[in-house]
Amino acid sequence: MARAWDAIVIGGGHNGLVCAAYLARAGLDVLVLERRGVLGGASVTEEPWPGYRVSTLAYLCSLLQERIIRELELARFGYHVYAKDPAFFTPFPDGRHLLFWQDQRRTCEEIARFSRRDAEAYPRYEAFLERLARFAERMLLRTPPDLARSGLRDYLELGRLGLDFLHMDDAERIGHLRIFTQSVADFLAPWFESEEVKVTLATDGVIGTNGGPRTPGTAYVLLHHVMGKVNGHRGLWGFVRGGMGGVAAALAGAAQAAGATLRTEAPVARVLVTQGRASGVVLGNGEEIRGRIVVSGADPKRTFLHLVEASHLPEEFLTAVRNIRMEGCSMKINLALDGLPSFRALPGSTLLPHHRTTIHLCPSIDYIERAWDEAKYGHPSTQPMLEITIPTSYDDSLAPPGKHIMNIFLQYTPYRLREGNWHQLKESYADRVLALVEEYAPGFRNLVLHRQVISPLDLEETYGLTGGNIFHGEMAVDQLFFLRPVPGWAQYRTPLRGLYLCGSGTHPGGGVMGAPGYNAAREILRDLRRRRV
Known part of the structure; x- marks a missing residue:
């Protein structure tokens, strides 16, 4: 048998x-x-x-x-x-740049170059976001109550959530109501005046999301991405060895x-x-x-x-x-590089702190919103939002000596296209993406040895x-x-x-x-x- x-x-x-x-x-x-x-x-x-x-x-x-x-x-x-440090690097077309570090003091010094008001607000913003994350985090390993076929256990769980909510102060309760319904742009607006600071933080609100920074509900996606920890430190992200x-x-x-x-x-x-x-x-x-x-x-x-x-x-x-x-809007491009890119905003092709970050190529909230505007009508973004990482800046076992791997996660590339299909379009679209990186890092395309382009259609057909x-x-x-x-x-x-x-x-x-x-x-x-x- x-x-x-x-x-x-x-x-x-x-x-x-x-x-x-x-x-x-x-x-x-x-x-x-x-x-x-x-x-x-x-x-x-x-x-x-x-x-x-x-x-x-x-x-x-x-x-x-x-x-x-x-x-x-x-x-x-x-x-x-390996916990990322610095966390973020955003270069801007005018040659300026912004770095976010694990050390809050250093991050505030960076922010102050764009806005002293924002530098003063940032520690309060981080503390407030942490309070929201602590409550949301408690729900991650709890089974939701069933509101359609409710039993005693469901009512008890609802009561438990209600008590948790009552124990918050007014600002925290209002913050939760807002973060589940607001756009990430609206959530950040009362905290910061600098466009450069806001766009660097807003990217976490749209990753993997069919929506732009002004789409209601994207503030929660931001919260979802700051609920994690690396080595006990909340909000950090890192590279897994191997x-x-x-x-x-x-x-x-x-x-x-x-x-x-x-x-x-x-x-x-x-x-x-x-x-x-x-x-x-x-x-x-x-x-x-x-x-x-x-x-x-x-x-x-x-x-x-x-x-x-x-x-x-x-x-x-x-x-x-x-x-x-359940339709996606993201593409992944994986590259083998002959060396590290040198950015106009921070030149240098030896390993520098900004190579060890998540690199954002998206200079403004409006830039990301325009990218989404095209995608919601079935057109790939002419100028997509790019999130770039170089894992070999931490783990050199991933590539041959002197070589590097670059991951580019980008939006927006709608699964359902108005014209054509991704099997036909993905390579030419990847050319456009690499040209965009070249604008920020001259000579970048000459470093590319191999590339792998994974479209939304590939995500479905290859990865299920x-x-x-x-x-x-x-x-x-x-x-x-x-x-x-x-x-x-x-x-x-x-x-x-x-x-x-x-x-x-x-x-x-x-x-x-x-x-x-x-x-x-x-x-x-x-x-x-x-x-x-």
């Missing part, structure tokens, strides 16, 4: 691995099935050119929950993060140490259903694998519209899934991200918390008994965070204890 598993996890992305590790630690016999030849999902290190190890998609780490890092002992499996595949490797090590079995090149074609409950999966080659529980780390649309036959799900639920906004959306669904207020993925099903369970979700399409959403996988494992184990599976 074929082996039957306690739990089968579809997808070896970081959330799937987190979920598998916790289930295995609880004594379950767990199998992870990853369709690609490498684990990690969007958190991978690959070798597109000999000798160069590239974080193909995700490129920085901060949001991975400290509790997960500690409990799974990820350091024992090689996990290490690339982002180092996250997946450590999680895989923890899962295997707990007894989980991991298989790659094992694409799941559909979920098996027996007598109204999930009972296993069928692989692309026809192999059937039985399991008591099936957990999908794929996005909700891929799970419910492709892996489960429609007859097993309520039509109302399927309609809600179809209506999830429906619509090319890096978050498994937009991070808008109507698709968050108890509304994620759809109302009534925000607690990792699904209408099909025995089938659960653990990916970023569930609360608390996207980013290399691990919280959805952690929360899903907790709910699965609760159901097993109560014999509800």
